[in-house]
Amino acid sequence: MMEEIIKRGKIIEKSIEELLPIKEPEGLYNAARHLIKAGGKRLRPIICLLSAEALGCDYRKILPAAIAIESIHNFTLIHDDIMDEDEMRRGVKTVHTLYGIPTAILAGDTLFAEAFKIISLCNVDEKNLIKASKKLAEVCIDICEGQFLDISFESRYRVEEHEYLEMIRKKTAVLIALSSSIPAILFGKEEEIVNALWDFGLNAGMGFQIHDDILDLIGKDKIGKDWGSDLIEGKMTLIVIKAMELGVELKSFRNRNAKVRDIEEDVKRLVESGAIQYAKRRAFEYIERAKKSLSILEDSYAKSLLTWLADYLISREY
Numbered sequence: 001m002m003e004e005i006i007k008r009g010k011i012i013e014k015s016i017e018e019l020l021p022i023k024e025p026e027g028l029y030n031a032a033r034h035l036i037k038a039g040g041k042r043l044r045p046i047i048c049l050l051s052a053e054a055l056g057c058d059y060r061k062i063l064p065a066a067i068a069i070e071s072i073h074n075f076t077l078i079h080d081d082i083m084d085e086d087e088m089r090r091g092v093k094t095v096h097t098l099y100g101i102p103t104a105i106l107a108g109d110t111l112f113a114e115a116f117k118i119i120s121l122c123n124v125d126e127k128n129l130i131k132a133s134k135k136l137a138e139v140c141i142d143i144c145e146g147q148f149l150d151i152s153f154e155s156r157y158r159v160e161e162h163e164y165l166e167m168i169r170k171k172t173a174v175l176i177a178l179s180s181s182i183p184a185i186l187f188g189k190e191e192e193i194v195n196a197l198w199d200f201g202l203n204a205g206m207g208f209q210i211h212d213d214i215l216d217l218i219g220k221d222k223i224g225k226d227w228g229s230d231l232i233e234g235k236m237t238l239i240v241i242k243a244m245e246l247g248v249e250l251k252s253f254r255n256r257n258a259k260v261r262d263i264e265e266d267v268k269r270l271v272e273s274g275a276i277q278y279a280k281r282r283a284f285e286y287i288e289r290a291k292k293s294l295s296i297l298e299d300s301y302a303k304s305l306l307t308w309l310a311d312y313l314i315s316r317e318y
Contacts, residue, residue, distance in 0.1 A: 020071065032108075042070065047179040048180070048183060050305050051306065061186075065182050073175060075111035076147070079105070081096060082094075083147070119132065124186045128187065132182050142174045145170050154254075161238065161242075164238055169205075178201065180201030181201060200293040204287060208283075210283040216228065234254035239278075248270065250270075283314045
């Protein structure tokens, strides 16, 4: 299965080179392409291709939409790193660390604008393209709202689980939901199919983000970014919310002076308290919901790949 995912990843890489080239001024575009060149799993555009295949459609006609989604994703990463003051991403220095905050902001803005230019290149009916572009804009608004909620939680001492889930729905899950549903929009499929594929991506995205929060604590050197940064920055993850409910005290939480040893001790407490196991269980529940949404599609190899990929989202180690 992974070989098939890698094969589609290569298709995405080739399209990225064509649709997101380095142009003048090079300083701006080097910054905008920095994280893209660093790699990444390309999960969102791969899901987009697989969804088109599962619908029995020619993914080549909507390849620009997949690249537009990857462009938006990288825009969010650049701005997210600025706000969180993170120094590492995908095993390399973050954009603002290398190029400075002003250039990083412009690099992110450039990727955002390029996404809407690129999606217009899809070879589909114009009315469907308008619907897809509108949905892309709505998702971008949701992402900004989710990021704001995430930041606002950092100044609070109590956040409810339902608030956290709403935050990750907007900040992370909706873009994955768009990845899986935008082929159905672009190819003019029935609303029932569009909604089912949206639900697949949304629930898969919820599971993905919860697992990502877990990896921030137990992934250490494998994750390619600052280990334990969620604790130090005071992120109200599902794990921390559950730990607080259980009365677990964390030394490194909202402590910029925390040592590696403090983080290690806190992770041990989170494991022993059952908070991490609780998050794992919730992530699994979301992935199971995601897979059920695919029942609307006829059985196919692409559908089996989507099912496999959903499971991978919560079993990956980085």
